[in-house]
Amino acid sequence: MGSEWIRRDTKDFEQSVVRLGDTISKASTLWCDKKYAELSNAVRNIAVDSKQLIEAGDKCCSQIDKFMSIAAEKY
Amino acid sequence: MVDVTIEALKSVKSALADFKTETETVAARANAASQKIVDECRTCIANTQGEVERSKMTIERYEKDVDDLEQAIIDDSKELDRLKNLKTESKKNIAELDCLITDVRQQISLLQAQLSETEDEKTKSLIQEEIDELNSQMISLCDKKQKTQQLLEKIEKKSSELNQRIEVNKSKKSQTEILLEEEKRRFEQLSNKLSRQKYSFTKISDDLNEYVSIAKRFQSNSIDVAHSEASAVEQCIDSIDAYLITSI
Numbered sequence: 001m002g003s004e005w006i007r008r009d010t011k012d013f014e015q016s017v018v019r020l021g022d023t024i025s026k027a028s029t030l031w032c033d034k035k036y037a038e039l040s041n042a043v044r045n046i047a048v049d050s051k052q053l054i055e056a057g058d059k060c061c062s063q064i065d066k067f068m069s070i071a072a073e074k075y
Numbered sequence: 076m077v078d079v080t081i082e083a084l085k086s087v088k089s090a091l092a093d094f095k096t097e098t099e100t101v102a103a104r105a106n107a108a109s110q111k112i113v114d115e116c117r118t119c120i121a122n123t124q125g126e127v128e129r130s131k132m133t134i135e136r137y138e139k140d141v142d143d144l145e146q147a148i149i150d151d152s153k154e155l156d157r158l159k160n161l162k163t164e165s166k167k168n169i170a171e172l173d174c175l176i177t178d179v180r181q182q183i184s185l186l187q188a189q190l191s192e193t194e195d196e197k198t199k200s201l202i203q204e205e206i207d208e209l210n211s212q213m214i215s216l217c218d219k220k221q222k223t224q225q226l227l228e229k230i231e232k233k234s235s236e237l238n239q240r241i242e243v244n245k246s247k248k249s250q251t252e253i254l255l256e257e258e259k260r261r262f263e264q265l266s267n268k269l270s271r272q273k274y275s276f277t278k279i280s281d282d283l284n285e286y287v288s289i290a291k292r293f294q295s296n297s298i299d300v301a302h303s304e305a306s307a308v309e310q311c312i313d314s315i316d317a318y319l320i321t322s323i
Contacts, residue, residue, distance in 0.1 A: 002115055005108035006286070009101075016097040023090035030083035035311060039087065042300045046094075053101075053293045056286040063282050064112060067275040071119040075126075075264040 002068050003061035010057035017050045081315055088308040095301035098294055105290035109283040116276050123269045130262040137255040144248040148241055155237045158230050165227040172220040179213045 024043045028036065183206055190202045 002112055005111055006105075009104045009108055013098070013101055016094055020090050020094040023086055027083040027087050030080055031087070035307060039304050039307070042304055046297050046300055049293050049296060053286070053289045056282070056289045057105075060112075060279065060282045060286045063275065063279045064116075067116060067119070067272060067279055070268060070271050070275060071123070073264075073268050075261045075268070 003064040006057045006060050006064070010054050013050065014054055017047055021047055081312060084308050084312045084315070088305050088312070091301045091305040091308065095298055095305070098297050098301070101297075102287070102291040102294040105287045109287050112283060113280065116272075116279060120269070120272050120276060123265065123272055127262065127265045127269055130258060130265055134255065134258050134262055137251055137258060140251045141248055141255060144244045144251065148244050148248065151237045151241045151244070155234060155241070158234045158237070162227060162230045162234070165223050165230060168223050169220060169227065172216055172223065176213060176216050176220065179209050179216065183209045183213065 021043060024040055028040070186202050186206045186209065190199060190206065193199050193202060
């Protein structure tokens, strides 16, 4: 509930980035030239940007959890 | 060596295409999740708001109950005081009636003694008339006394009922005051909860806006990169294919 939607999305997204990174990384043993370096660099940038998105998602989740914790208070 | 490189390029191209597909919906999903969360938070806040309003109504009801009970106690106490005075007055009346009855009874006794000693018929007749008159007074006085005694009994019964009702109402008032204090504390806690929820919600809204904004930016950038890199990889594959054909 609540933060779970974002957690699920960021997890899926993180896995996509990891899969891409792994594939590019594996290709390095078979592909070593300037173009690969450019590709690797571009994917590295994607990974850096993705970290920002995941952190923003985590921040949301943390705040949503706080909200839900307040909402669960019974009086 | 060349075949293996083509395989590597193909796997990279495929991975880039998959990544592009997977990230195409990042912004839309972030936006949908954000909207769902905002709706859920608003529902939670509305629920708490409802609880606060219901608690406020409960407090008002308890306060009215306490006021009504207090008024009933005051009214019953006043009535009890009135009955107390009436009781004193009735007792006094009974005592006075007793005196009168005793007095009349004595007068009758005296007259009856005189009657037995008198031989003159005319005098006898006058005394008898007087005795009859006094007997009539006696009956009237006894009747008044009986009615006053009945009134006194009613007063005592009513006083007892009032005393009992006052005690019951005092007890109810005391219990309601306890409930009222508890509800006031609950109201404070719920109001505090509502304030914290509202504050937390503003932070969630800000964070969600930032998240959606980053997701949109990321989606746009990563799709561009994936697309351009996939195109570049495609060109490499084409070049290698061309080279191989030439070599053959």
